Amino acid sequence: MAQGVLVFAEQVDGGFRKIAFEAVSEGRRLADTLGGTVTAVVLGSGVDGIAGELGKYGADKILVGDDPVLADYTTEAYTNVLCDVVRDNDPGILLLGASSQGKDLSARLAVRLGVGLAMDCIALKLDGGKLIATRPMYGGKVLAEVALQGPPQMTAIRPNVMEIEEVAKAGDVERVAVNTGVVRTRVVEKKLETGAKVDLTEADVIVSGGRGMGGPDFSVLEDLAEVLGGTVGASRSAVDEGWRPHSDQVGQTGKIVSPNLYIACGISGAIQHLAGMGSSKYIVAINKDPEAPVFKRADYGIVEDLFKAVPAITSELKRLRG
Ligand SMILES: Cc1cc2nc3c(=O)[nH]c(=O)nc-3n(C[C@H](O)[C@H](O)[C@H](O)COP(=O)(O)OP(=O)(O)OC[C@H]3O[C@@H](n4cnc5c(N)ncnc54)[C@H](O)[C@@H]3O)c2cc1C
Structure with missing residues (x-):
């Protein structure tokens, strides 16, 4: 009978991504509720040395698939190997991270296994042993609770949401x-x-700029991000203008982020942008238009020219920190 929790732990170039620890920690919480075990899977080349690290986050067992062909991620090789591991271990629950790699891998794997998949989940719970996953839909306007067909009951969890323990x-x-x-x-x-x-998907603090930046000089945002130990993101308008690289874009066609603190500067709050940052824990909006839609979603709003407000916040933070 299918039992236990199997977690795919993502690594890149011999180092675990943060999502690997989040997924193993979440797997541990589920397994404790079910009274089962957590088995983590690491695929790569020369990854024996790092595998044991997952024990610290609650893995009872770590399975390592080590082969030169697995050195770089390819959909086919990773799907083939992980599919064998899943079939051999017959888990009740299968967890992956919904990173770029995890989204690609989980979708292919779900088809191969012939099971359902809840993608980009922000919460998981058990109801009488059945996994219930919460996932944002319609650009984050709706939170759906979905039950899964299995075994295994398969979900990919949104990076930066589940607590590492x-x-x-x-x-x-x-x-x-x-x-x-x-x-x-x-x-x-x-x-x-x-x-x-x-990486934006792993950042704790993000300071993002939009068309309101008026040009490619994002130094005021970079200064604030540095004081907060954060990183800089952008709206699609700022990216389309060529002010920032696409890798900085937050939103429906950019990255889905869930930092503790998201500061939106000169960003109107279009639905496609909100879809990418709506699950941030605290949202601060700085916009000179009091009617900007972003204020409806923000926990704190500052109606002000960002070129006045942002440097003032940065210098006050610097003063407070001595
Ligand atoms: C299919 C599709 C996918 C999309 N995907 C994305 C996506 O992934 N990410 C994304 O961001 N967008 C996406 N968009 C675009 C989205 O609809 C908006 O056009 C975009 O988010 C607007 O960017 P913005 O808020 O920077 O610009 P604007 O909407 O032009 O807003 C600029 C804001 O800056 C304020 N402002 C101006 N000057 C200042 C100042 N000095 N100080 C303070 N505030 C100031 C203005 O009041 C205004 O509110 C997508 C659109 C489509 C159709």
């Missing part, structure tokens, strides 16, 4: 047989962003 468990590491199958794609080149910028 350290609950030390055995974390026994085991190698699994790897059959990557036919892989028709290969990674030819990777272009990494330069600089130490935190």
Whole structure:
């Protein structure tokens, strides 16, 4: 009988993404409620050394699929190997992160396994042993609670939403047989962003600018982000103007983010933007138009020219921090 929680733990270039710890922690909470175990799966090349780290977040067992073909993510190889692992282990619940990689992988895997998938979930609970997942729909206007067909009951959780908890468990590491199958794609080149910028989907604080920035000089936002230990994002208008790279875009056709604090500067609050940041824990809007729709969604609103308000906040924060 299908039982236990299986968690896919995403790593890139030999280091776990934050979502891996979030997914394992959430898996632990579910397993504790069910009285079951958590098995984490790590795929990659040369990843034996990092696998044990997942024990710290509640994994009873960690299965490692290690093969040079898995060094870079490809949909086919990862789906083939993970599908074998799922079939061999027959979990009751299967968790992945809804990162770019996780969205791609979970969709393909769900079809292969012939089960339902709740994508981009922001909360999970158990109701009589049945998994109920909460997911935003219609650009975040509606929160749907969905039950899943399984086994396994399969969900992909939104990055930066579930709490990371350290609950030390055995974390026994085991190698699994790897059959990557036919892989028709290969990674030819990777272009990494330069600089130490935190990925928007993992950031705790985001200071975003929109068309109200009036040009490519985002230095006032960068200064505030630096004081807050955050990172800079943008609306699509700012990206379309060529002021920021697409990787900074927040929204329906950009990144879905859930920081603790989202500061929207010179952003009107179009539904497509709100779809990307509506699940932030605290939203602060700075806009000179008191009628801007963003204020309806904001926890705190400042009606002011951003070029006055943002430097004032930055200097006050600097003063408070000595
Ligand atoms: C299919 C589709 C997908 C889309 N996907 C996305 C997406 O992923 N992300 C996204 O952001 N948008 C997306 N959009 C675009 C979206 O509809 C809006 O056009 C866009 O979000 C508007 O960006 P903005 O708020 O920066 O600009 P505007 O709507 O032009 O707003 C600028 C705001 O700045 C304020 N302002 C101006 N000067 C100042 C100042 N000095 N100080 C303070 N405030 C000032 C103005 O009052 C105004 O409210 C999408 C649209 C479509 C149709």
